[in-house]
Amino acid sequence: xxxxxxxxxxxxxxxxxxxxxxxxxxxxxxxxxxxxxxxxxxxxxxxxxxxxxxxxxxxxxxxxxxxxxxxxxxxxxxxxxxxxxxxxxxxxxxxxxxxxxxxxxxxxxxxxxx
Amino acid sequence: xxxxxxxxxxxxxxxxxxxxxxxxxxxxxxxxxxxxxxxxxxxxxxxxxxxxxxxxxxxxxxxxxxxxxxxxxxxxxxxxxxxxxxxxxxxxxxxxxxxxxxxxxxxxxxxxxxxxxxx
Numbered sequence: 056x057x058x059x060x061x062x063x064x065x066x067x068x069x070x071x072x073x074x075x076x077x078x079x080x081x082x083x084x085x086x087x088x089x090x091x092x093x094x095x096x097x098x099x100x101x102x103x104x105x106x107x108x109x110x111x112x113x114x115x116x117x118x119x120x121x122x123x124x125x126x127x128x129x130x131x132x133x134x135x136x137x138x139x140x141x142x143x144x145x146x147x148x149x150x151x152x153x154x155x156x157x158x159x160x161x162x163x164x165x166x167x168x169x
Numbered sequence: 170x171x172x173x174x175x176x177x178x179x180x181x182x183x184x185x186x187x188x189x190x191x192x193x194x195x196x197x198x199x200x201x202x203x204x205x206x207x208x209x210x211x212x213x214x215x216x217x218x219x220x221x222x223x224x225x226x227x228x229x230x231x232x233x234x235x236x237x238x239x240x241x242x243x244x245x246x247x248x249x250x251x252x253x254x255x256x257x258x259x260x261x262x263x264x265x266x267x268x269x270x271x272x273x274x275x276x277x278x279x280x281x282x283x284x285x286x287x288x
Contacts, residue, residue, distance in 0.1 A: 088275050098260070100275035113275055145214060155202035155221065155264045158276060160214040 057082045059161035061146050067167045068136055076131045076164050078146030084159075086152035087129035088113070089121065092143040092163075101144075104129055105152045136168045171196045173263050175279035182251055183287050190246040190282045192261030198222075200266035203237065203244045204276065208258040220244065248284075256286045 059080045068074055080087065088103040090113075100113030104123040118140055120132040129148075133140060144164045149156040172195040182188045194203065205217040218228065220237050228235045232249045248255050262276040 090275070095280065097280040098262075098276070098278040103274055111274065143212070154266050154274065155200075155219075157204070157216055157219050159216060160206075162213045165212075 057159075059146055059148055059159055061144075061161040061164050063164060064162060065165050067169065069169050070137055071135050074133050074136060074166075076133075076144060076146075076166070078129045078131065078161060079127050080129075080146075080148040080159075081127065082148060082150075082159070083126065084148035084150055085126070086149045086156070086158075087123065088147045088158065089119070089129070089131050090145045090147065090160075091115065092145065098145065101131070136166075138168045140166065141168045142166060171198075171201075171263050171265050171277045173261050173277055173279035175259075175261055175282050177282045178280070179283040179285065181285040181287060184253055185250050187247060187249050188251050188284065190248075190259050190261075190284065192244045192246065192279060194242050194244065194261070194263045196263060196265055198265040202264045202266070204262040204264070205235065205244075205246050206260045206262065208260065208281070210257070214260070217246075251284075251286045253286045253288050256284060258283050 062077045085106050089101040090098045092098045099115045101119050102113055102121040104110045107123050107126050110121050110123055123129055146161040147158040149158045174193045201222045203220045207215040225237050234247045236245045258281045260281045261279045264276050
């Protein structure tokens with residue numbers, strides 16, 4: 056089944072404790088992206104990657120890191136999480152990386168930073 | 170920069186009623202793409218439709234239909250004979266091709282409309 060998977064689905068952590076949210080897609084997509092969803096703010100892009108070893112900032116990159124060493128994986132790293140990073144996180148992917156292609160989303164990761 | 174406005178924060182209707190969700194967008198690009206996604210209570214984001222700026226034909230898929238009007242910069246979504254399973258948050262989103270207005274690379278989402286279908 057073609058899909059985007061994220062792990063973990065739920066995470067409670069404390070301020071300052073480094074964490075990684077994994078994202079993997081099995082559709083051979085070039086483009087991958089991370090979004091966060093917050094009440095009243097909708098979804099906002101954090102980082103994106105057009106291809107392996109190519110990443111760039113989205114609208115809200117502060118406090119996050121990403122890497123794209125393999126085509127199928129695009130982990131999101133929070134080096135020192137803070138309570139304002141409590142959110143619902145989505146990973147997404149699309150085919151060739153052209154703007155306007157449909158992005159398919161993972162199931163989401165709910166993060167609570169205490 | 171691009172912008173998507175979903176003015177209806179929440180809509181509540183009784184099952185079998187028709188309901189229209191509004192979406193108004195702003196962009197400086199002549200080539201752009203519009204999307205609708207559904208977010209059911211379980212939380213995932215489900216793709217519903219993609220439309221490019223050169224295709225103003227309305228689309229119907231079962232009980233769902235979409236009305237794209239460039240003259241009013243709107244891409245409205247209608248559910249006919251609504252069902253309880255249609256209860257969800259619906260997001261309209263925009264992607265610019267050239268980013269001529271300095272917009273972001275990814276999808277620009279509206280804030281969503283929470284649709285409640287009462288039995």
